[in-house]
Amino acid sequence: MTTRLVFLxxxxxxxxxxxxxxxxESLSGKWKVTKYKYLLTNSAGHENKNLERxxxxxxxxxxxxxxVSGHTVTNDFTASYTIDGNQISFNGMxxxxxxxxxxxxxxxVAMALTxxxxxxRKKLILTHSDGLEQVILKRED
Numbered sequence: 001m002t003t004r005l006v007f008l009x010x011x012x013x014x015x016x017x018x019x020x021x022x023x024x025e026s027l028s029g030k031w032k033v034t035k036y037k038y039l040l041t042n043s044a045g046h047e048n049k050n051l052e053r054x055x056x057x058x059x060x061x062x063x064x065x066x067x068v069s070g071h072t073v074t075n076d077f078t079a080s081y082t083i084d085g086n087q088i089s090f091n092g093m094x095x096x097x098x099x100x101x102x103x104x105x106x107x108x109v110a111m112a113l114t115x116x117x118x119x120x121r122k123k124l125i126l127t128h129s130d131g132l133e134q135v136i137l138k139r140e141d
Contacts, residue, residue, distance in 0.1 A: 024063025025083060027117070031057045031124050031137035036106050040132050048103060055107050057137065073104035079111070088117045088126070110135045 033055035036045045047054060057070040061083065068090070069078040077095030081088055090111055100108070115129035124137040 025086070025117075025119060026061055026063045027059040027068075027083070027088075027119060027124065028061055028066070029059060030140040031059065032140050033057070033107060033135055034138045035136045036110065037134040037136055038132065039134065044136075045103075045106070048101075051101065051103060055104065056140065072100055072107050074098045074100050075104070083117075086116055086118065088114060090114060107135070 034047060038044065051073050053071065053073060055070070055072050057068050059068050059081075060066050061081070063083060065080065065082045067078065067080050069076075071077065072095070075096045075098050077093060079090050079093040081090045093108075093111055110126065110128065110133070113128040113130070113133070114126040114135070116127040116131075118125040118127075122139045124139070126135040126137070128134070
C-alpha cells in the first residue's frame, strides 16, 4: 500500500512539473498613447485632436529584454528595455531634441519614471515608480 502511494505521488508530481508552463510577458507590438492617468486625483489627460501626430511605440522583445522605437509628437526615439515579472526598465533612451508640446513632454517624463506595467490583449498600462501616474496605451496592430 505504501509503495502504491509513493508511486502515485511521484507520478502526479511528474505530471504537474512537466505540464508547468513558464509564460513570460511580451510587450511586442505597436502601441498608441491614449491618455495619462493621475491616480491621486483620479483624473486623466487625453490626446489633443489637433496634434500633427500621435505618440506611437513599437516594442520588440523575447519576454525578458528588447527594444522600443517610435515617435512622439515631434521626435523619433529608440531605447532598450528589460522585463522582470511586471517590472520594466528602459535604458538608453535616444531621440532628437526638437521642442515638444505638453503631450510629448509628458511622454519623455513618463518613460524616465516608468517602473511597472500591466498588459492585456489591447491595452498596455505603464506605471510610474511612485505609483501615482500611468500612461495608457492602445494596441494598434
